[in-house]
Amino acid sequence: MSQQLAVGIDIGGTNTVFGIVDRRGNILYDGKMSTKAHGDITSFLNELKERLDVLIDKVGGKDNIRGIGVGAPNGNYYTGTIDYAPNLRWRGIIPLANLLQDYFDVPAVLTNDANAAAIGEMTYGAARGMKDFITITLGTGVGSGIVANGQLIYGHDGFAGELGHCIVIPGGRVHAGTGMRGSLESYASATGVMLTALEFMDSRPEQDSMLRHTPRELVDSKVIFEAAKQGDPLAIEVYEYTGMVLGAALANFVMFSSPEAIVLFGGLTKAGDMIMRPVRHHMEINLLPIFQNKVKLVFSELKESDAAILGASALAWEMKTDQKAETPQP
């Protein structure tokens, strides 16, 4: 058994992507299927088995596969279960790692997608060789994975690293999903950027902006990005404000775990310097001097289309060779 390959599976609310990856992070074969078409987990697993077995056969069979790594919403590393994921149709607690082992006769390990992304950056990406770093995904939501002493921080229950839900502005904007006020995700996500733009437009009726030429219900993060790129002052200020909130939050995270780097990933990073400049500035001015000008702020080096599979597959390299889904206990 050479076991020089790993399977990565990323389960999203809409689609699931999967692939077979070598140790250098090359995706040899990959595929995609619908998640939401399957109302129950058995039906989902039957389609996955059928599609993935074809790829496994192409690489010489399961004896060449070291393990299966899965990134899934509310995936719990310790128990190998998906627990009450709000974006999935499968209700309750799904013992996915055990089910995958039964279906494929290969060890399987599971975590949430943000943690998988962190392991992916450490194995193949911008955090190679680092023992202390944080990854932040700035997409529809704000996800995070924290590595300290070379290990992912799962916490006592497997749920550590929910930095998007940290309160950064007490009494601030209400989060539609959680009902919490002033959490980072309410500002530094695609939705947050949109809400900031709408607030600026409403509170400054005198300020003209290209955004006013778009119907209000169509103002989204893409429209704002295009306007900012063309020099629209209000849109640029949306990024300044977002960067201020995010930068101050990152400073708090630095004072927690003193990472060598913070790796940013996701849609918002497309704004490049428009967001990074204020983020860096506000991170630095909120840091104690002993932390200043030390932390690398970098973008992910993983291609966005590959990152989900790579991150999930990287979990399999971290597995002990005799690990079964039953063994990782808190």
Place this chain on the structure above:
Amino acid sequence: MSQQLAVGIDIGGTNTVFGIVDRRGNILYDGKMSTKAHGDITSFLNELKERLDVLIDKVGGKDNIRGIGVGAPNGNYYTGTIDYAPNLRWRGIIPLANLLQDYFDVPAVLTNDANAAAIGEMTYGAARGMKDFITITLGTGVGSGIVANGQLIYGHDGFAGELGHCIVIPGGRVHAGTGMRGSLESYASATGVMLTALEFMDSRPEQDSMLRHTPRELVDSKVIFEAAKQGDPLAIEVYEYTGMVLGAALANFVMFSSPEAIVLFGGLTKAGDMIMRPVRHHMEINLLPIFQNKVKLVFSELKESDAAILGASALAWEMKTDQKAETPQP
């Protein structure tokens, strides 16, 4: 060489305490000397050597000592140095771990006092057997030590765990030492409690309070504690407010590392339920549901007079037996 004993040294700005401790946390012999009487480190070490050698002789000589653990302000675990400690008269970078090894011919390891306290709680105290917890010292300042996956989080540079300097109220109260606005230490320390009381007294001239019968410059955390204990509404509200700020901060820390427990220590904990009830309430309401009603909020189990020596000595048990101050590298 049985090496069943450890030396613990806690260096404070005013005094240094030291002791010899067994594996169960019994302090066999201890002593105390002035720190601030010594303008240079050589003079300090000469007195320490003279005093500590007497104790080491009592336990049968240095062959019975596994190592020396030191808690010191700005103590860096990786380099074994005290770096620019503002409260010490010794300037610059002091290679204390190496110096102690030279003076005593025993391995020495160093960290800051808050990290030492965390190791002490894990070894002898309220966090025995836990792999994921946070200790918060609520004293003159706010210190913290974070343990995840059974290891102290030092960060890439040895300075992790400065939770007292996290910004919890953006644009809030200025911290006299750092100049930062709205950091946790500006609210949840002895000074913070005093400032809150003075603010309440100034902003509510109509509200009577026992605190008004004390000259303004003498209103300190002890006076406030006594007034609250006797039912003074303004003083009680000071604790309510302090607990609100601290509780919300703890919620953010929980979403970072999902600890099994938060261990509180230091002067402010003497207020007992007057502070703990609001802390717990505001921590819980600021947590995502998956974290609620899970985290134990407990007081330290170490006697305050012993805790500094115990925490420092516990570092020595964590040392690898062949460890020298040169070896721990980031």
